[in-house]
Amino acid sequence: MLNHQQTSDVRTSSVFITGKRWLTAAAFLLLAFQLGSASAQITEDPVAPLPDPKKFAHGLFVDAGLGSFFVIGKGKSIEPGVAFGARVGYDVFRLLALSVHAVGSTHRTDFGSAPQTGQLLQLYQTTAELKLTVPIGQVSIFAYGGAGFAFFSTNILSTTGLTKPDKTNSLMFNGGLGVDYHLLSRHFSFGLESAFVKVQELKTTGGVLSQVYLRYAF
């Protein structure tokens, strides 16, 4: 009697467990069907949204650059040096911008065995520039040119005849090309630019400024 009752209880429990399993299985099945029907709607890989250059910020912009400046021609006695630059400008149109550019570079002199060798010299360039840009999606190619003033930190070059006596400032011109890559952010882009620089009072062919920059448009 006691044994029969125990068996009966076990059976009841077994029937109950079996019922719970069915319910769980049905729920999974339902979920699986639902998921199945959702994935069935994707027919190809999702396409990354193309940046729309129209949505890039334009107007007032600033950039900061780091690179090098080296003199070519007779002035090679001015060793290549590190250059830092900063620019503030305004995009008048998408293709045209006006800016003010300041660059400082530091150099060591090398006039062979002359006493002028081994002296530190800084060159500061300040120019007003006009920039033309051709945007190709996220990338843009640009050309710029400008005029301004250059300043030497010392008169060392005048003691070697590379500038007139005691001349430490000069009119200067520059012109260059660059490539700009706009990030998916509305504001940031970075790029590479290189320009030929002619410092009028420096009796040499000119100089080349190359730098990478980070630009922020407001």
Place this chain on the structure above:
Amino acid sequence: MRATIKAALLTLVVGCSSNSPKYFAPAKPLEAGGMMPAMTGGMMASPSIAAIELPFRRPTDQERTALQEESKKLGFQVPFLQREDIDVSIQYTITNLSAEPGQASVAVDGANEYTSYDVAAIQSYIGTLMLPPDADAPTVLPLFQTTKVIVPAKTKLSGNIREDDVAEIDRDLDAIGRFKGPYLTVLLNDSTATPLGMEMVPKTVKLPQLWKLIVSFKATVPMRLDFLVRVRDQANVLAEGKEPLYKPSPKAFTPMIAGAVPIVPPMP
């Protein structure tokens, strides 16, 4: 990478500071090495000399007043061109033009606002004296002299008379000029190592900087000296453009020689 950026920034900051030097070169390099007969017989190398007057501006009325007030307070004259504001050094290159090695040396004399020291002028002055018969010929030393160097044939040798060397010249010239220190003792001793000869110099002295440098070059074979005076002006006293120049009238230094009497009366 971080260190490179730090170094680059530091270079730019240092470069942008207002402590940029100015350089002054002589009209032409000095050439020496021709032999000339010495007074004592035999041959000696003739020195070649160049003087450079540094173009300092005149003090403003305000500056003059301030200097006068400070001078009254300290009890001695305070110079307009002070050593602590102006650093001077000389870069030079000696070129041996001959086909044989030779000896060369560079010497520096000069003038501050109070005293002028010129070996050639001192020797001329001694020439106007009648020395006691038992006296030795007086020794005349330049304010500063590099050690004699041997320059191989057809080679170049570069050197530097540092800012601290010029500071020693400043100390010595002021001691023998304004404060009447015993000149040979002062010139022979390094005043940073020993105070010999500096006893009369006040501890609070404001050292005058040289405004005129007289560089002389001696060589035993034909050689050339190219040099450059480098001035770091922290007081903004170097003249800009056509500013009127400061031309002090220092008193020429003449050594005291016991028993010597002038042959020729001094010029009025």
